[in-house]
Amino acid sequence: MEPRPCACHGLAYVYAGRGFGGTRQPGPTLRQVGELASVSIATVSNVLKRPDRVTENTRARVEKAIAELGFVRQIGPSRAAAHWRRSGHATWIFTPAATGWYPRKAPQEAHPVPLTGGPFPGVRVRGPGASSRAEACWMPIKDRLTRHGLRHGHRTLMEELGTPKVLMDERIGHEDRSVSARYSHVTDSMRLTLMEQLTEVWHESLGARLLLHPRSPIPVLDRLLQERAASR
Numbered sequence: 001m002e003p004r005p006c007a008c009h010g011l012a013y014v015y016a017g018r019g020f021g022g023t024r025q026p027g028p029t030l031r032q033v034g035e036l037a038s039v040s041i042a043t044v045s046n047v048l049k050r051p052d053r054v055t056e057n058t059r060a061r062v063e064k065a066i067a068e069l070g071f072v073r074q075i076g077p078s079r080a081a082a083h084w085r086r087s088g089h090a091t092w093i094f095t096p097a098a099t100g101w102y103p104r105k106a107p108q109e110a111h112p113v114p115l116t117g118g119p120f121p122g123v124r125v126r127g128p129g130a131s132s133r134a135e136a137c138w139m140p141i142k143d144r145l146t147r148h149g150l151r152h153g154h155r156t157l158m159e160e161l162g163t164p165k166v167l168m169d170e171r172i173g174h175e176d177r178s179v180s181a182r183y184s185h186v187t188d189s190m191r192l193t194l195m196e197q198l199t200e201v202w203h204e205s206l207g208a209r210l211l212l213h214p215r216s217p218i219p220v221l222d223r224l225l226q227e228r229a230a231s232r
Contacts, residue, residue, distance in 0.1 A: 006082030017084035028069040037065035040107045048073055090147065098145040100138040112137035120213040161197045164190055203228065 003012040034044045039062060046053045047062040054062070065071075084093065095103050096113045104110040114134030115122030125134045151172060158168045166184040169176050171194075206228040209221075214229060216222040 004082055011083075013083035015084060017081035017088060028071040030071075033062065033065045033069060033071050036069060037061040042107065094147055096138065098141050099143050100140040119215060119217050121216075123217050157201070158194070161194070163194050163197075167191065167194060207232075 003014060003016070005012050030041045030044045034041045037044070037058075039058060043054060043058060044062055047059050051059055091103055091105060095101070101110050101112055102108075111131060114125040114130045115136045115138060116125060117135035122136050122138065125131075155168060155172055158171070163171075164184070164186075166176070166181065167186050167190045168174075169181075170186050206224060209216075210225055210229055214225060216225055
């Protein structure tokens, strides 16, 4: 399925996000309902989706707060957003993968990513009581790694590959206003050479991943691993 342009930037992204990508209608939020009823956001969500898990007294307080605020539950077709929001991607994708922990997100404290025992490297356990049903947790890839840190790493990699500075600046999105930069320009040959070098690095990384395990529960990575194994 081809990525569709988002409504906020007009750009097409490789990875789709959750929810409606910023199309939520204005009005009271779950947090405001919870504050008025003196309960957590999770409790408000349970009242709306799983009322049998909430005591009658708590349910009555939440329903009263909903009525007073005029809260309207956002209901729509189940579809992915055109892209992840920065905070959501950092919380649910990047930070757990890099550190092995979900960051603190009130009312829940920081906690390890709960996993099943297999297949390698484990499948995330979701839903209520996930931690108690887990058999393992992720080991950190690199603690304190940030998405911006990847830009630094990519720049360093290009320097190791001998990429011309003018092409590095273009790729990172930097603008060199020096006089010398006025006399240097990016060529198609430069781009082609860098593409070939990065492709070789990518194949090496897939080879390193194959040594850990030949398969992955993530469909796109599993397909790439099988294709790489078949090409050897």
